Amino acid sequence: MARDEVPEARGTTDAFRADVIDGLARRPRAIPARWFYDRRGSELFEAITELPEYYPTRTETALLKRIAGDLAAQVGAGRAVVEFGSGSSTKTPILLDAIRPSAYVPIDISGDFMRASVRDLAARFPRLPIIPVEADFTAPVTLPVEIRDLPKLGFFPGSTIGNMGAFSSTDILRAMRASLGEGAMLLIGMDRIKQVETLECAYDDAAGVTAAFNLNLLERINRELGGTIPVDAFRHRAVWNPEAARIEMHLDATRDVDFVVDDMPFAIKAGEGIHTENSHKYGSADARTLLRAGGWTPIAEWTDPDDLFAIFLAKA
Numbered sequence: 568m569a570r571d572e573v574p575e576a577r578g579t580t581d582a583f584r585a586d587v588i589d590g591l592a593r594r595p596r597a598i599p600a601r602w603f604y605d606r607r608g609s610e611l612f613e614a615i616t617e618l619p620e621y622y623p624t625r626t627e628t629a630l631l632k633r634i635a636g637d638l639a640a641q642v643g644a645g646r647a648v649v650e651f652g653s654g655s656s657t658k659t660p661i662l663l664d665a666i667r668p669s670a671y672v673p674i675d676i677s678g679d680f681m682r683a684s685v686r687d688l689a690a691r692f693p694r695l696p697i698i699p700v701e702a703d704f705t706a707p708v709t710l711p712v713e714i715r716d717l718p719k720l721g722f723f724p725g726s727t728i729g730n731m732g733a734f735s736s737t738d739i740l741r742a743m744r745a746s747l748g749e750g751a752m753l754l755i756g757m758d759r760i761k762q763v764e765t766l767e768c769a770y771d772d773a774a775g776v777t778a779a780f781n782l783n784l785l786e787r788i789n790r791e792l793g794g795t796i797p798v799d800a801f802r803h804r805a806v807w808n809p810e811a812a813r814i815e816m817h818l819d820a821t822r823d824v825d826f827v828v829d830d831m832p833f834a835i836k837a838g839e840g841i842h843t844e845n846s847h848k849y850g851s852a853d854a855r856t857l858l859r860a861g862g863w864t865p866i867a868e869w870t871d872p873d874d875l876f877a878i879f880l881a882k883a
Protein backbone atom coordinates (compact mmCIF):
# COMPACT_ATOMS: atom_id res chain seq x y z
CA MET A 568 0.00 0.00 0.00
CA ALA A 569 1.30 3.46 -0.88
CA ARG A 570 2.18 5.65 2.02
CA ASP A 571 -0.24 8.40 1.03
CA GLU A 572 -3.15 5.92 1.38
CA VAL A 573 -2.49 5.76 5.11
CA PRO A 574 -2.78 9.25 6.59
CA GLU A 575 -1.05 8.31 9.87
CA ALA A 576 1.75 6.21 8.35
CA ARG A 577 4.55 8.74 8.08
CA GLY A 578 4.00 10.30 11.49
CA THR A 579 3.70 6.88 13.11
CA THR A 580 6.93 5.56 11.58
CA ASP A 581 8.83 8.70 12.57
CA ALA A 582 7.56 8.46 16.14
CA PHE A 583 8.41 4.72 16.26
CA ARG A 584 11.96 5.41 14.98
CA ALA A 585 12.49 8.22 17.49
CA ASP A 586 11.28 6.08 20.41
CA VAL A 587 13.44 3.09 19.38
CA ILE A 588 16.64 5.04 18.80
CA ASP A 589 16.14 7.04 21.95
CA GLY A 590 15.20 3.92 23.93
CA LEU A 591 18.24 1.92 22.80
CA ALA A 592 20.57 4.83 23.57
CA ARG A 593 19.40 5.37 27.17
CA ARG A 594 20.31 3.31 30.27
CA PRO A 595 18.48 1.22 31.20
CA ARG A 596 17.34 0.61 27.62
CA ALA A 597 13.56 0.91 27.31
CA ILE A 598 11.07 1.05 24.43
CA PRO A 599 7.44 2.09 25.09
CA ALA A 600 4.95 -0.80 25.10
CA ARG A 601 2.59 0.86 22.63
CA TRP A 602 4.92 -0.22 19.78
CA PHE A 603 3.98 -3.88 20.33
CA TYR A 604 0.77 -3.35 18.40
CA ASP A 605 1.48 -3.62 14.70
CA ARG A 606 -0.86 -6.04 12.94
CA ARG A 607 1.18 -9.10 13.99
CA GLY A 608 1.49 -7.81 17.56
CA SER A 609 -2.25 -7.17 17.78
CA GLU A 610 -2.89 -10.74 16.59
CA LEU A 611 -0.43 -12.15 19.13
CA PHE A 612 -2.08 -10.11 21.88
CA GLU A 613 -5.46 -11.62 20.88
CA ALA A 614 -3.85 -15.07 21.23
CA ILE A 615 -2.54 -14.08 24.69
CA THR A 616 -6.07 -13.21 25.83
CA GLU A 617 -7.10 -16.83 25.18
CA LEU A 618 -4.21 -18.44 27.09
CA PRO A 619 -5.03 -20.45 30.23
CA GLU A 620 -2.45 -18.44 32.22
CA TYR A 621 -3.71 -15.01 31.09
CA TYR A 622 -6.63 -14.50 33.50
CA PRO A 623 -7.39 -10.74 32.92
CA THR A 624 -9.44 -10.94 29.72
CA ARG A 625 -11.69 -13.83 30.66
CA THR A 626 -12.15 -12.51 34.20
CA GLU A 627 -13.06 -9.00 33.05
CA THR A 628 -15.38 -10.32 30.32
CA ALA A 629 -17.28 -12.53 32.78
CA LEU A 630 -17.45 -9.67 35.27
CA LEU A 631 -18.80 -7.29 32.64
CA LYS A 632 -21.56 -9.79 31.78
CA ARG A 633 -22.44 -10.19 35.43
CA ILE A 634 -22.72 -6.45 36.11
CA ALA A 635 -24.48 -5.50 32.85
CA GLY A 636 -27.86 -4.82 34.48
CA ASP A 637 -26.40 -2.83 37.34
CA LEU A 638 -24.27 -0.86 34.91
CA ALA A 639 -27.21 0.00 32.64
CA ALA A 640 -29.08 1.37 35.66
CA GLN A 641 -26.20 3.64 36.63
CA VAL A 642 -25.14 4.79 33.15
CA GLY A 643 -28.53 5.21 31.44
CA ALA A 644 -29.25 4.95 27.70
CA GLY A 645 -28.27 7.29 24.84
CA ARG A 646 -24.62 7.99 25.60
CA ALA A 647 -21.83 7.90 23.03
CA VAL A 648 -19.39 5.15 24.03
CA VAL A 649 -15.76 6.12 23.38
CA GLU A 650 -13.40 3.15 23.69
CA PHE A 651 -9.69 3.83 24.21
CA GLY A 652 -7.39 1.21 22.63
CA SER A 653 -10.27 -0.85 21.28
CA GLY A 654 -8.16 -3.55 19.59
CA SER A 655 -10.45 -6.39 18.57
CA SER A 656 -13.40 -4.89 20.53
CA THR A 657 -14.37 -8.28 22.05
CA LYS A 658 -15.76 -6.85 25.29
CA THR A 659 -17.65 -4.11 23.48
CA PRO A 660 -20.79 -6.07 22.46
CA ILE A 661 -21.48 -6.87 26.12
CA LEU A 662 -21.39 -3.17 26.97
CA LEU A 663 -23.36 -2.06 23.89
CA ASP A 664 -26.05 -4.69 24.57
CA ALA A 665 -26.29 -3.56 28.18
CA ILE A 666 -26.51 0.23 27.85
CA ARG A 667 -28.05 0.90 24.38
CA PRO A 668 -25.83 3.85 23.41
CA SER A 669 -26.48 6.29 20.52
CA ALA A 670 -23.01 5.98 18.99
CA TYR A 671 -19.78 4.02 19.33
CA VAL A 672 -16.34 5.55 18.75
CA PRO A 673 -13.43 3.08 18.93
CA ILE A 674 -9.95 4.65 19.11
CA ASP A 675 -6.89 2.53 18.31
CA ILE A 676 -3.32 2.96 17.10
CA SER A 677 -3.56 -0.22 14.97
CA GLY A 678 -5.89 1.15 12.29
CA ASP A 679 -6.49 -1.77 9.91
CA PHE A 680 -6.83 -4.22 12.79
CA MET A 681 -9.44 -1.93 14.38
CA ARG A 682 -11.36 -1.46 11.12
CA ALA A 683 -11.56 -5.25 10.58
CA SER A 684 -13.02 -5.66 14.09
CA VAL A 685 -15.45 -2.79 13.51
CA ARG A 686 -16.86 -4.57 10.44
CA ASP A 687 -17.96 -7.51 12.63
CA LEU A 688 -19.43 -5.14 15.18
CA ALA A 689 -21.37 -3.19 12.52
CA ALA A 690 -22.99 -6.45 11.39
CA ARG A 691 -24.09 -7.12 14.96
CA PHE A 692 -25.37 -3.59 15.65
CA PRO A 693 -26.70 -2.47 12.24
CA ARG A 694 -28.51 0.62 13.54
CA LEU A 695 -25.68 1.90 15.76
CA PRO A 696 -23.51 4.68 14.26
CA ILE A 697 -19.88 3.49 14.56
CA ILE A 698 -17.15 6.05 13.93
CA PRO A 699 -13.60 4.59 14.26
CA VAL A 700 -10.68 6.93 14.98
CA GLU A 701 -7.10 5.81 14.22
CA ALA A 702 -5.03 7.58 16.85
CA ASP A 703 -2.60 7.17 19.72
CA PHE A 704 -4.94 7.82 22.62
CA THR A 705 -2.06 8.67 24.98
CA ALA A 706 -2.14 12.10 23.29
CA PRO A 707 -5.34 14.21 23.35
CA VAL A 708 -7.79 12.95 20.70
CA THR A 709 -10.26 15.13 18.77
CA LEU A 710 -13.59 13.30 18.89
CA PRO A 711 -15.80 13.14 15.76
CA VAL A 712 -18.27 16.05 15.41
CA GLU A 713 -21.15 13.55 15.12
CA ILE A 714 -21.02 12.89 18.86
CA ARG A 715 -20.35 16.47 19.95
CA ASP A 716 -23.68 17.02 21.71
CA LEU A 717 -24.05 13.55 23.27
CA PRO A 718 -23.06 12.71 26.85
CA LYS A 719 -20.09 10.34 26.76
CA LEU A 720 -19.12 7.09 28.43
CA GLY A 721 -15.39 6.46 28.19
CA PHE A 722 -14.56 2.73 28.07
CA PHE A 723 -11.01 1.76 28.99
CA PRO A 724 -11.00 -1.99 29.70
CA GLY A 725 -8.18 -4.53 29.97
CA SER A 726 -6.17 -2.66 32.62
CA THR A 727 -4.38 -0.94 29.75
CA ILE A 728 -3.88 1.98 32.15
CA GLY A 729 -1.38 -0.32 33.90
CA ASN A 730 1.09 0.17 31.05
CA MET A 731 1.63 3.71 32.34
CA GLY A 732 3.39 4.95 35.42
CA ALA A 733 1.89 7.31 38.01
CA PHE A 734 2.53 10.52 36.04
CA SER A 735 1.30 9.31 32.64
CA SER A 736 -1.71 7.45 33.98
CA THR A 737 -2.86 10.57 35.82
CA ASP A 738 -2.26 12.65 32.70
CA ILE A 739 -4.21 10.29 30.49
CA LEU A 740 -7.19 10.17 32.87
CA ARG A 741 -7.24 13.97 32.90
CA ALA A 742 -6.97 14.10 29.10
CA MET A 743 -9.90 11.67 28.86
CA ARG A 744 -11.94 13.80 31.22
CA ALA A 745 -11.18 16.88 29.12
CA SER A 746 -11.99 15.25 25.77
CA LEU A 747 -15.13 13.44 27.03
CA GLY A 748 -16.53 16.69 28.41
CA GLU A 749 -19.34 17.73 30.70
CA GLY A 750 -21.36 14.96 32.36
CA ALA A 751 -19.03 12.19 31.17
CA MET A 752 -18.60 8.83 32.85
CA LEU A 753 -15.70 6.39 32.66
CA LEU A 754 -15.82 2.60 32.83
CA ILE A 755 -12.31 1.32 33.47
CA GLY A 756 -10.77 -2.09 34.14
CA MET A 757 -7.88 -2.34 36.59
CA ASP A 758 -5.95 -5.52 37.38
CA ARG A 759 -5.46 -6.38 41.06
CA ILE A 760 -2.25 -7.14 42.95
CA LYS A 761 -2.15 -10.91 43.60
CA GLN A 762 0.14 -13.91 44.11
CA VAL A 763 3.47 -13.45 42.35
CA GLU A 764 3.25 -16.86 40.69
CA THR A 765 -0.13 -16.12 39.13
CA LEU A 766 1.16 -12.79 37.84
CA GLU A 767 4.46 -14.08 36.44
CA CYS A 768 2.80 -17.06 34.70
CA ALA A 769 0.26 -14.73 33.08
CA TYR A 770 3.17 -12.91 31.43
CA ASP A 771 5.32 -15.98 30.68
CA ASP A 772 3.00 -18.65 29.36
CA ALA A 773 4.02 -22.26 28.70
CA ALA A 774 3.15 -22.05 24.97
CA GLY A 775 5.51 -19.10 24.50
CA VAL A 776 2.93 -16.73 23.01
CA THR A 777 3.90 -13.84 25.29
CA ALA A 778 7.56 -14.44 24.40
CA ALA A 779 6.63 -14.23 20.70
CA PHE A 780 4.62 -11.04 21.40
CA ASN A 781 7.62 -9.46 23.15
CA LEU A 782 10.13 -10.58 20.48
CA ASN A 783 7.84 -9.29 17.71
CA LEU A 784 8.90 -5.80 18.78
CA LEU A 785 12.44 -6.57 17.55
CA GLU A 786 11.06 -8.09 14.35
CA ARG A 787 8.97 -4.97 13.82
CA ILE A 788 12.09 -2.81 14.24
CA ASN A 789 13.83 -4.93 11.61
CA ARG A 790 10.80 -4.77 9.26
CA GLU A 791 9.93 -1.11 9.56
CA LEU A 792 13.13 0.67 10.57
CA GLY A 793 15.76 -1.19 8.57
CA GLY A 794 17.00 -2.96 11.67
CA THR A 795 19.52 -5.83 11.66
CA ILE A 796 18.79 -7.12 15.17
CA PRO A 797 19.58 -10.85 15.56
CA VAL A 798 16.24 -11.69 17.19
CA ASP A 799 17.39 -15.24 18.09
CA ALA A 800 19.96 -13.70 20.45
CA PHE A 801 17.21 -12.31 22.73
CA ARG A 802 15.19 -14.02 25.43
CA HIS A 803 11.81 -12.98 26.90
CA ARG A 804 11.75 -12.33 30.66
CA ALA A 805 8.74 -11.39 32.84
CA VAL A 806 9.25 -10.42 36.48
CA TRP A 807 7.15 -8.97 39.32
CA ASN A 808 8.65 -5.77 40.74
CA PRO A 809 7.15 -5.54 44.25
CA GLU A 810 8.37 -1.97 44.99
CA ALA A 811 6.67 -0.60 41.89
CA ALA A 812 3.70 -3.06 42.03
CA ARG A 813 4.14 -4.06 38.43
CA ILE A 814 5.02 -6.88 36.08
CA GLU A 815 7.96 -5.95 33.89
CA MET A 816 8.78 -7.49 30.55
CA HIS A 817 12.33 -7.46 29.25
CA LEU A 818 14.24 -8.76 26.25
CA ASP A 819 17.66 -9.96 27.44
CA ALA A 820 20.61 -10.55 25.12
CA THR A 821 21.95 -14.10 25.50
CA ARG A 822 25.26 -13.14 23.81
CA ASP A 823 27.06 -9.94 22.78
CA VAL A 824 25.26 -8.43 19.80
CA ASP A 825 25.95 -5.63 17.30
CA PHE A 826 23.29 -4.27 14.97
CA VAL A 827 22.02 -1.14 13.27
CA VAL A 828 18.65 0.59 13.31
CA ASP A 829 18.18 3.13 10.54
CA ASP A 830 22.00 3.13 10.03
CA MET A 831 22.64 3.88 13.71
CA PRO A 832 24.98 1.32 15.33
CA PHE A 833 24.13 -0.31 18.67
CA ALA A 834 25.85 -2.91 20.83
CA ILE A 835 24.32 -4.92 23.67
CA LYS A 836 26.39 -7.16 25.94
CA ALA A 837 25.31 -10.67 26.96
CA GLY A 838 22.99 -10.43 29.97
CA GLU A 839 21.98 -6.82 29.27
CA GLY A 840 18.47 -6.15 28.14
CA ILE A 841 15.73 -3.89 26.85
CA HIS A 842 12.81 -3.06 29.13
CA THR A 843 9.72 -3.37 26.94
CA GLU A 844 6.66 -3.19 29.20
CA ASN A 845 5.31 -2.33 32.62
CA SER A 846 1.95 -3.68 33.70
CA HIS A 847 0.98 -2.04 36.99
CA LYS A 848 -1.46 -3.73 39.36
CA TYR A 849 -3.71 -1.97 41.86
CA GLY A 850 -5.32 -2.60 45.22
CA SER A 851 -8.78 -1.08 45.66
CA ALA A 852 -7.44 2.01 47.44
CA ASP A 853 -4.63 2.45 44.87
CA ALA A 854 -7.18 2.40 42.06
CA ARG A 855 -9.49 4.90 43.71
CA THR A 856 -6.63 7.26 44.50
CA LEU A 857 -5.43 7.09 40.90
CA LEU A 858 -8.92 7.83 39.56
CA ARG A 859 -9.34 10.82 41.88
CA ALA A 860 -5.88 12.14 40.95
CA GLY A 861 -6.98 11.88 37.31
CA GLY A 862 -10.06 14.04 37.95
CA TRP A 863 -12.64 11.23 38.24
CA THR A 864 -14.92 10.35 41.16
CA PRO A 865 -15.39 6.59 41.57
CA ILE A 866 -19.08 5.72 41.98
CA ALA A 867 -19.00 1.92 41.71
CA GLU A 868 -16.47 -0.89 41.99
CA TRP A 869 -17.08 -4.50 41.00
CA THR A 870 -14.74 -7.47 41.30
CA ASP A 871 -14.85 -11.21 40.55
CA PRO A 872 -15.19 -13.73 43.43
CA ASP A 873 -11.40 -14.35 43.47
CA ASP A 874 -10.63 -10.60 43.47
CA LEU A 875 -8.39 -11.00 40.42
CA PHE A 876 -9.67 -7.99 38.48
CA ALA A 877 -11.80 -4.91 39.14
CA ILE A 878 -14.07 -2.70 37.05
CA PHE A 879 -14.73 0.88 38.20
CA LEU A 880 -17.42 3.31 37.13
CA ALA A 881 -16.47 6.95 37.71
CA LYS A 882 -18.01 10.31 36.95
CA ALA A 883 -16.30 13.48 35.84
Ligand code: AVJ
Pocket residue numbers: 615623725726727729730769770777844845846
Ligand atom coordinates in the same frame (compact mmCIF):
# COMPACT_ATOMS: atom_id res chain seq x y z
C1 AVJ B 1 -3.07 -4.87 27.06
C2 AVJ B 1 -1.56 -3.73 28.43
C3 AVJ B 1 -3.43 -4.78 29.40
O1 AVJ B 1 -0.45 -5.54 30.48
O2 AVJ B 1 -1.68 -7.31 30.61
C4 AVJ B 1 -0.28 -8.91 27.94
C5 AVJ B 1 -0.53 -6.36 27.59
N1 AVJ B 1 1.52 -7.77 27.78
N2 AVJ B 1 0.76 -9.75 28.06
C6 AVJ B 1 -1.23 -6.36 29.98
C7 AVJ B 1 0.20 -7.66 27.77
C8 AVJ B 1 1.84 -9.06 27.95
C9 AVJ B 1 -1.66 -6.18 28.52
N3 AVJ B 1 -2.40 -4.90 28.35
